[in-house]
Amino acid sequence: MSLALESAIAVPVPGAAPLLSVEGLRVESGGIPVVQDVSFRIAAGEMLALVGESGSGKTATGRAILGLLPPGLTCAAGAIRLGEEDLARVAPARLRELRGGAIGMVFQEPMVSLNPAMTIGAQLGEALALHSRLSPEAQRAACLAMLRRVQIADPEGCLRAYPHEFSGGMRQRIMLAAVMLPRPRLLIADEPTTALDNLAQAEVLDLMVELARENGTAVLLVTHNLGLVSRYADRALVMQRGRVVEEGPARRLLSAPREDYTRLLVSAMPQRLPRPPRLPSEVLLEARGLTVDYPGRARLFRRLPGKRAVKGVDLAIQRGETVALVGGSGSGKTTLGRAMLRLVQPSGGQLLFRGRDVTTGSGEAVRDFRLACQIVFQDPYSSLDPRQRVGEIVAEPLRHEPGLTAAARAARVAETFEAVGLPGMDRRFPHQLSGGQRQRVAIARAIVRRPALVVADEPVSALDMTVQKQILTLIRSLQAERGFACLFISHDLGAVAEVADRVLVMQDGAIVEQGPRDAIFDAPQHPYTRALLDATPRLMG
Amino acid sequence: MRLRLNALIGGTLMALVVGTAVTSAFWTPQNPLRIAMRARLNAPSAAHWLGTDEVGRDVVSRLMAGAGTSCLVAALTVLAAVVLGSLIGLVAGFARGWVDRVLMLVNDALLAFPGILLALGLLAVMGPSQWGIVTALGLAYTPTVARIVRGAVLSIREREFVEASRSIGNSDAYTMWRHVLPGTVSPLIVLATSLFGWAILAESALSFLGLGVPPPAPTWGNMLSAARPYLETAVWLSLAPGACIALTLLGVNLLGDALRDHLDPRSSPQ
Numbered sequence: 001m002s003l004a005l006e007s008a009i010a011v012p013v014p015g016a017a018p019l020l021s022v023e024g025l026r027v028e029s030g031g032i033p034v035v036q037d038v039s040f041r042i043a044a045g046e047m048l049a050l051v052g053e054s055g056s057g058k059t060a061t062g063r064a065i066l067g068l069l070p071p072g073l074t075c076a077a078g079a080i081r082l083g084e085e086d087l088a089r090v091a092p093a094r095l096r097e098l099r100g101g102a103i104g105m106v107f108q109e110p111m112v113s114l115n116p117a118m119t120i121g122a123q124l125g126e127a128l129a130l131h132s133r134l135s136p137e138a139q140r141a142a143c144l145a146m147l148r149r150v151q152i153a154d155p156e157g158c159l160r161a162y163p164h165e166f167s168g169g170m171r172q173r174i175m176l177a178a179v180m181l182p183r184p185r186l187l188i189a190d191e192p193t194t195a196l197d198n199l200a201q202a203e204v205l206d207l208m209v210e211l212a213r214e215n216g217t218a219v220l221l222v223t224h225n226l227g228l229v230s231r232y233a234d235r236a237l238v239m240q241r242g243r244v245v246e247e248g249p250a251r252r253l254l255s256a257p258r259e260d261y262t263r264l265l266v267s268a269m270p271q272r273l274p275r276p277p278r279l280p281s282e283v284l285l286e287a288r289g290l291t292v293d294y295p296g297r298a299r300l301f302r303r304l305p306g307k308r309a310v311k312g313v314d315l316a317i318q319r320g321e322t323v324a325l326v327g328g329s330g331s332g333k334t335t336l337g338r339a340m341l342r343l344v345q346p347s348g349g350q351l352l353f354r355g356r357d358v359t360t361g362s363g364e365a366v367r368d369f370r371l372a373c374q375i376v377f378q379d380p381y382s383s384l385d386p387r388q389r390v391g392e393i394v395a396e397p398l399r400h401e402p403g404l405t406a407a408a409r410a411a412r413v414a415e416t417f418e419a420v421g422l423p424g425m426d427r428r429f430p431h432q433l434s435g436g437q438r439q440r441v442a443i444a445r446a447i448v449r450r451p452a453l454v455v456a457d458e459p460v461s462a463l464d465m466t467v468q469k470q471i472l473t474l475i476r477s478l479q480a481e482r483g484f485a486c487l488f489i490s491h492d493l494g495a496v497a498e499v500a501d502r503v504l505v506m507q508d509g510a511i512v513e514q515g516p517r518d519a520i521f522d523a524p525q526h527p528y529t530r531a532l533l534d535a536t537p538r539l540m541g
Numbered sequence: 542m543r544l545r546l547n548a549l550i551g552g553t554l555m556a557l558v559v560g561t562a563v564t565s566a567f568w569t570p571q572n573p574l575r576i577a578m579r580a581r582l583n584a585p586s587a588a589h590w591l592g593t594d595e596v597g598r599d600v601v602s603r604l605m606a607g608a609g610t611s612c613l614v615a616a617l618t619v620l621a622a623v624v625l626g627s628l629i630g631l632v633a634g635f636a637r638g639w640v641d642r643v644l645m646l647v648n649d650a651l652l653a654f655p656g657i658l659l660a661l662g663l664l665a666v667m668g669p670s671q672w673g674i675v676t677a678l679g680l681a682y683t684p685t686v687a688r689i690v691r692g693a694v695l696s697i698r699e700r701e702f703v704e705a706s707r708s709i710g711n712s713d714a715y716t717m718w719r720h721v722l723p724g725t726v727s728p729l730i731v732l733a734t735s736l737f738g739w740a741i742l743a744e745s746a747l748s749f750l751g752l753g754v755p756p757p758a759p760t761w762g763n764m765l766s767a768a769r770p771y772l773e774t775a776v777w778l779s780l781a782p783g784a785c786i787a788l789t790l791l792g793v794n795l796l797g798d799a800l801r802d803h804l805d806p807r808s809s810p811q
Contacts, residue, residue, distance in 0.1 A: 343708055377701040377705060379701060385702040387806055399711070
């Protein structure tokens with residue numbers, strides 16, 4: 001197989017010598033290989049995608065190129081040639097010169113990759129001052145031009161501002177500006193948009209591709225999302241357990257994968273399968289004119305104006321129905337979801353559960369409502385108490401179930417673990433489980449009390465594509481089996497297409513469009529819906 | 542492996558200290574309170590293994606008798622500070638808003654006072670006694686504990702598992718007890734072990750000022766301060782209680798670390 005690969009990479013983009021060539025790369029952690037026999041080339045101006053799931057070694061490969069492996073990982077063998085130089089062997093001082101100069105890098109978390117204590121101007125200037133001999137005025141002019149180029153509204157003001165004043169998408173654009181300023185020959189982008197919603201993701205990546213094209217920069221895009229590969233990459237490399245499984249032109253790879261693993265990845269892309277039509281049934285939970293306000297921050301002598309996160313939303317969920325609530329970050333969808341369960345107290349409007357008012361108070365109706373509605377959070381790493389065994393976590397909701405003996409409780413927990421596909425795992429601690437398994441535990445906790453409604457807040461956006469698929473399938477099958485209704489909150493229309501009966505699109509705290517799933521996907525009316533649909537990564541012909 | 546060794550050393554040291562304290566209640570080589578003016582400041586010998594002090598009392602016997610008083614005072618002080626401080630920190634951090642502001646205002650005012658000065662004031666009112674010291678030092682250390690616990694609580698309460706606990710229908714009190722408090726244990730144990738050391742030393746400082754455990758009852762602290770004038774002529778008088786304090790602190794720290802690791806499920810194998 002490696003022979004076939006060799007011949008595949010022997011024909012790069014015609015007429016271009018490889019800018020970077022990696023041969024036989026091996027990265028070890030205490031003698032155990034994390035990456036082995038990885039070889040690839042990138043031509044100048046080419047966009048190569050490195051695809052794989054968590055733990056496939058794709059990030060280690062990207063970092064090895066820059067000599068930025070985290071402690072504990074060492075580059076044990078292989079050559080990394082940039083032009084004439086072997087980066088695996090050059091002096092650290094030379095590597096430092098190349099980093100940020102000839103090779104730029106964009107990291108995953110825009111929240112942490114900009115220094116919160118430095119102004120944007122100072123951070124943009126840093127790389128230029130190191131890697132060019134421009135005068136301070138020329139540097140400033142270059143920074144302003146670049147900020148204008150990445151469509152920052154007020155570049156002058158931006159130079160004086162601090163990172164926390166910007167949203168995630170803006171920060172990643174600023175990061176991109178900083179990295180592209182010294183005009184690198186190679187840009188390594190490691191999951192640059194995984195922390196962003198789909199709209200911001202499309203914006204940032206479109207911009208990245210344009211900038212790379214303008215400067216003739218080659219891009220190594222490290223990602224787990226095949227949709228992005230199909231949209232942006234020329235060629236792709238699929239990695240699994242530290243080895244290259246398949247390599248080829250992105251389009252061919254996705255349309256006609258040769259290896260089983262690639263096929264598995266492709267099949268994990270969200271699909272919109274026909275759903276059986278639903279008969280209208282009684283309304284389970286209804287919000288009427290629901291409004292949520294966040295108070296402003298208290299300053300020394302006054303209170304800053306607050307924010308109305310949800311602006312008078314009407315929403316009814318029927319028994320057994322799956323309603324998807326979609327929108328970008330900051331659209332208020334998470335707040336609405338929390339308010340529907342009264343985890344956030346609504347400041348106006350009415351909440352009716354089975355026709356009874358549960359907006360305020362803590363009477364019997366409210367207690368019934370609390371017991372019948374559960375939530376699954378986005379991040380399975382923070383939603384499980386690290387000090388409890390998962391068996392205890394799942395058993396906890398049963399504390400409030402009256403008249404359940406200890407034996408019955410244990411049986412219910414065991415049966416629930418069975419249902420979510422984790423039989424006999426109840427003695428483990430959360431840290432001993434993978435992300436997907438943790439999310440299964442979170443789902444088990446939500447369904448153990450046999451709820452009538454589960455609010456799932458971005459339940460799959462922190463997970464790998466194949467695991468996403470499994471979790472979505474699990475939610476669907478549990479729903480078919482147990483008949484609970486689901487409010488599925490997501491920014492990813494791909495995931496929504498898999499599970500939803502009905503879709504509500506939310507922008508700036510208000511519902512701008514709603515309808516049956518297929519109507520929304522096939523004939524979106526509102527421009528915001530159309531923008532969301534366009535930004536959704538999917539396989540393209 | 543290293544961890545086990547630490548726990549072993551810490552455990553042995555503490556067992557030794559506690560064993561000595563218990564033994565001293567029934568038996569010491571000589572009467573720790575018997576004054577023998579003719580045998581003042583004797584160097585270590587077969588009769589007095591660690592020599593005698595400025596009024597001829599046997600140092601070994603006094604060390605043994607002091608172990609109980611010193612460690613009991615320190616342990617009770619830490620216990621008082623930790624219980625009270627955790628409660629304040631937990632409530633302030635969990636409730637936030639004006640409850641937090643009022644509690645922290647008082648707390649910070651106390652924190653701005655040197656702890657020993659605060660204890661001094663309290664002792665002046667209550668008069669020197671073992672319980673007075675525990676109360677005074679316990680109160681003096683409470684603000685530090687409250688600050689640390691509040692900080693830990695503030696970060697933990699934002700985690701989603703706390704919201705998950707509320708969404709299940711658990712009460713706030715239960716959520717605090719079951720999900721928030723356990724997360725503060727790691728910083729708390731580290732703090733408590735160092736507080737233990739400070740308490741032993743603070744007790745000696747108070748003794749030095751005549752507000753410690755009243756003489757003639759021996760404590761390591763008052764032995765240390767009594768030995769100061771004889772540092773050049775009878776160095777064993779300072780070395781013996783000093784070594785005891787150091788070894789006890791080492792034991793407490795090692796044991797505290799081991800306990801913290803033991804209580805954190807994340808340190809168990811994958």
